[in-house]
Amino acid sequence: MEIRLDNVIKTFDTFRAVHGVSLTVESGELIALLGPSGSGKTTILRMVAGLEYADGGHIYFGDQDATDIPVRDRGVGFVFQHYALFPHMTVAENIGFGMSVSKVKRSKAEIAARVNQLLKLVRLEGLGDRFPAQISGGQRQRVALARALSVDPKVLLLDEPFGALDANVRHDLRRWLREIHDELGITTIFVTHDQEEALDLADRVVILKDGKIVQQGTPQEVCRDPKNAFVLKFLGDANRLIGEVRDGQARVAGVAVAAADGVADGPAEIYARPRDLDWSAAGPGVSATVSRVLDRPGERRVIATASTGELLEFDVDPERDITAGDTGFVTLRRAKVFAI
Amino acid sequence: MSAVASHKKPPRVGDGPVFRRLLIGIVLSLGALLILAPLLVIGHEAFKQGVKVYTSTLNHPDTRHAIMMTVITALIAVPVNTAFGVAAAWAITKFDFRGKRLLLVVIEIPFSVSPIVAGVAYLFVYGLQGLFGPWLDAHDIKILFALPGIVLASMFVTAPFVARELIPLMQAQGRDLEEAATSLGASGWRTFFSVTLPNVKWALLYGVVLCNARVMGEFGAVSIVSGNIRGQTNTLPLHIELLYHDYQAAGAFASASILALLAVFTIIAKVALERRGAGRRKAQATDAVSTGH
Numbered sequence: 001m002e003i004r005l006d007n008v009i010k011t012f013d014t015f016r017a018v019h020g021v022s023l024t025v026e027s028g029e030l031i032a033l034l035g036p037s038g039s040g041k042t043t044i045l046r047m048v049a050g051l052e053y054a055d056g057g058h059i060y061f062g063d064q065d066a067t068d069i070p071v072r073d074r075g076v077g078f079v080f081q082h083y084a085l086f087p088h089m090t091v092a093e094n095i096g097f098g099m100s101v102s103k104v105k106r107s108k109a110e111i112a113a114r115v116n117q118l119l120k121l122v123r124l125e126g127l128g129d130r131f132p133a134q135i136s137g138g139q140r141q142r143v144a145l146a147r148a149l150s151v152d153p154k155v156l157l158l159d160e161p162f163g164a165l166d167a168n169v170r171h172d173l174r175r176w177l178r179e180i181h182d183e184l185g186i187t188t189i190f191v192t193h194d195q196e197e198a199l200d201l202a203d204r205v206v207i208l209k210d211g212k213i214v215q216q217g218t219p220q221e222v223c224r225d226p227k228n229a230f231v232l233k234f235l236g237d238a239n240r241l242i243g244e245v246r247d248g249q250a251r252v253a254g255v256a257v258a259a260a261d262g263v264a265d266g267p268a269e270i271y272a273r274p275r276d277l278d279w280s281a282a283g284p285g286v287s288a289t290v291s292r293v294l295d296r297p298g299e300r301r302v303i304a305t306a307s308t309g310e311l312l313e314f315d316v317d318p319e320r321d322i323t324a325g326d327t328g329f330v331t332l333r334r335a336k337v338f339a340i
Numbered sequence: 341m342s343a344v345a346s347h348k349k350p351p352r353v354g355d356g357p358v359f360r361r362l363l364i365g366i367v368l369s370l371g372a373l374l375i376l377a378p379l380l381v382i383g384h385e386a387f388k389q390g391v392k393v394y395t396s397t398l399n400h401p402d403t404r405h406a407i408m409m410t411v412i413t414a415l416i417a418v419p420v421n422t423a424f425g426v427a428a429a430w431a432i433t434k435f436d437f438r439g440k441r442l443l444l445v446v447i448e449i450p451f452s453v454s455p456i457v458a459g460v461a462y463l464f465v466y467g468l469q470g471l472f473g474p475w476l477d478a479h480d481i482k483i484l485f486a487l488p489g490i491v492l493a494s495m496f497v498t499a500p501f502v503a504r505e506l507i508p509l510m511q512a513q514g515r516d517l518e519e520a521a522t523s524l525g526a527s528g529w530r531t532f533f534s535v536t537l538p539n540v541k542w543a544l545l546y547g548v549v550l551c552n553a554r555v556m557g558e559f560g561a562v563s564i565v566s567g568n569i570r571g572q573t574n575t576l577p578l579h580i581e582l583l584y585h586d587y588q589a590a591g592a593f594a595s596a597s598i599l600a601l602l603a604v605f606t607i608i609a610k611v612a613l614e615r616r617g618a619g620r621r622k623a624q625a626t627d628a629v630s631t632g633h
């Protein structure tokens with residue numbers, strides 16, 4: 001089902017959490033609301049669910065105005081960051097809860113059959129008799145998802161679904177959620193502050209800041225063509241250099257990079273990812289002194305201080321022999337230029 | 341590591357043998373002196389003149405009436421305060437509204453106010469010269485010096501017990517469970533009975549037990565509003581005082597033993613509840629550990 005937000009506003013006391021957000025989520029789409037804490041992403045999700053009421057604007061489910069439909073009747077599946085499983089019920093009872101309270105009466109056998117089907121979907125067959133405290137965090141979140149799906153929701157909403165899990169489990173669950181989504185084709189919105197998670201999982205990423213949408217697009221669009229410095233920085237580590245744009249060329253300490261069309265001549269910010277910087281012992285480039293080297297599984301991250309005073313971070317091959325105190329030159333292979 | 345070596349370890353904070361023995365000794369002797377001794381005296385004094393005197397005191401109509409009054413008061417005050425406590429805890433922990441902090445403070449007032457003050461206040465509200473006195477008198481409604489006054493005063497004193505047990509627990513549990521239940525289509529009542537109540541039941545029972553103990557034992561507020569009319573408005577604690585002032589020590593102690601017995605039952609119930617709650621939590625925790633991740 002298509003979900004449409006039209007100029008939605010939410011204010012808590014005096015704090016305006018969401019400033020007129022308009023957004024269309026197409027039927028069957030998997031979309032990520034990405035932003036730092038306080039950007040209003042969770043509030044938007046909760047308004048779509050009906051857990052918060054919008055102070056202004058409208059939320060449409062298909063052609064129906066759902067703005068004032070209470071959460072109970074809205075037909076959404078909501079997955080909480082901390083699972084919110086009922087601790088006194090078994091896994092099977094948790095999953096069956098929505099069906100047992102439904103206005104549509106089902107027999108016990110029907111519910112049990114559907115619960116088993118859902119347990120199979122989330123790959124937890126045989127764990128139906130366990131209590132939430134007896135299973136792992138990753139398993140709990142899968143139960144929470146099965147429970148949310150049990151009511152055949154029009155839209156699936158996930159609030160930082162993997163935030164409380166450790167890195168490896170998170171990685172696996174991410175892939176698995178994508179598989180489930182592709183299998184069921186249910187319209188899904190999830191909230192995250194983890195850019196990697198958003199880019200990994202979503203068809204489209206909506207980047208929020210201070211209760212407003214900054215940019216939305218496919219992972220490719222937002223990565224390759226960030227609209228402003230905030231989006232660029234939020235999506236990943238970046239070095240910031242101050243330079244000068246002239247005739248479509250940005251210059252910083254003798255190094256030139258092409259600026260996008262529309263960047264006017266004058267002072268500019270130049271952003272480059274750590275992988276887009278090269279290091280050489282001899283010039284040309286910005287001269288810099290290595291202050292630290294951080295070893296990582298796939299590369300070595302070098303932190304260096306440029307002669308212009310900026311701190312630069314760049315990656316070199318694992319074999320590269322480089323230590324603190326070395327001096328050399330940094331060149332930019334690729335960069336984004338924004339007018340100041 | 342040998343036992344000898346472990347003896348040579350310096351004591352941790354407050355762990356020296358002398359200090360330890362001293363502390364335990366103080367606590368045990370004070371406990372015996374302050375708590376155990378009076379209880380034993382009650383038992384001893386109650387039966388000093390034989391079982392016959394004891395049973396005859398308890399069979400006296402005034403004593404039986406006092407027990408009845410106490411039980412009836414508890415039967416009304418405890419359910420009402422339980423409902424109040426649950427409602428207050430629910431409102432405070434699940435909703436946001438203006439005056440929430442004020443409500444929290446108001447609920448605490450009966451704890452900090454002397455019960456006698458509550459009694460006097462009721463006198464000024466419902467007494468003949470009081471706020472509603474003339475109106476109540478005109479409509480022939482008796483609140484003071486009758487059961488309604490006793491129940492009201494008892495309820496005032498014990499209003500915080502259930503709420504105080506529930507609020508911290510429900511605050512810690514947050515709203516996620518209720519929100520989850522509602523998003524799955526459950527009604528408010530269904531959410532309360534299927535999700536909220538099972539998760540707070542031990543705290544709720546504990547609060548009810550404490551509330552009951554206090555209602556049955558309440559003296560100060562009730563003594564003001566009841567008027568101490570023997571065989572009519574006397575509750576058990578008031579009856580004990582009356583007997584004692586009449587130099588009927590055996591009777592006073594016999595009645596006191598009933599009250600003490602009620603208290604002992606309450607404590608046993610409380611310990612049993614706590615143990616069940618703790619046992620359940622422990623079992624869940626060990627299960628979780630053995631399952632692993």
